[in-house]
Amino acid sequence: MRIAWGITGAGHYLSESYEVFRKLKQRYPDLKVSIFISGAGEEVLKMYGLSGSLDSIAPGGYMEEIFLEKDQGKSYPKVGRFLMDKYDHLIISPATSNTVAKITHGIADTLVTNAVTQAVKGSVPVHIVPVDIAGVVRSELPYNIDRDLCQNCEDCPPKNDCPKQAFTDEPQIDLLLCDGCGNCVDICTYGAIKGGEVELRIRDIDSRNVQILRGLDEITVLDDPYAILEIIH
Incomplete structure (x- = not known):
């Protein structure tokens, strides 16, 4: 087939x-x-x-x-x-x-x-x-930065170690550069990088x-x- x-x-x-x-x-x-x-x-x-x-x-x-x-x-x-x-x-x-x-x-x-x-x-x-x-669906987002948890570290390990250089100076994650590898999630001391579910209304x-x-x-x-x-x- x-x-x-x-x-x-x-x-x-x-x-x-x-x-x-x-x-x-x-x-x-x-x-x-x-x-x-x-x-x-x-x-x-x-x-x-x-x-x-x-x-x-x-x-x-x-x-x-x-x-x-x-x-x-x-x-x-x-x-x-x-x-x-x-x-x-x-x-x-x-x-x-x-x-x-x-x-x-x-x-x-x-x-x-x-x-x-x-x-x-x-x-x-x-x-x-x-x-x-x-109706309503729950959908998984790509990786993003939780502003409530981010400490705006001057020396940001996720930004420094990103193989795709997907972090901007603000910082934000440029999703057109990010390849979803997830390395940043593990090395952020404050757990500020995550994906997650959102509720969407159709x-x-x-x-x-x-x-x-x-x-x-x-x-x-x-x-x-x-x-x-x-x-x-």
Whole structure:
């Protein structure tokens, strides 16, 4: 079986999506996965420390590549595979509210939304895990500095020892430089660096877009990444 996995710029459900695909690869050694990553998806994968883990799922070679949006120009030539009977499924997990809104309104101006368009045209089943379905969700943040605990040390070990030089002078963590390694968490004497859960309220418009998505041909909406395990067998 050959699967295309699309990743967009959501932190919510990102780690769970990775774990699901890792389990699938363990369960089905012959499974081939290509990964299509949006520009925002690439940044968020790095923030959450997952960029270096994807080669365990897509190790390279034909039909096991990792495609970055920045490398695919404006025409995204690799999505042509969906018209050539190359994939059995396209799974988008996680899918941001922005991605869902574009798909529901026929916009295909990113690598992942274009992949969905071509998959539908090529009669490839599309499964999407939106992060903003309804109600309230709890989501994990990338690393940040707790101002109530930070002592603004003149000599700041986390800043001095950051391999990516992701700390600014204020200090703040520049999430576009941070790769989520977590070294700073262990060396901050005051425990001021942490991730953590936040409560997010889903906007009405995002919830409505998910309902529209449910009614589109060739697309199945999944409530969470674990539902993927019921599809691939």
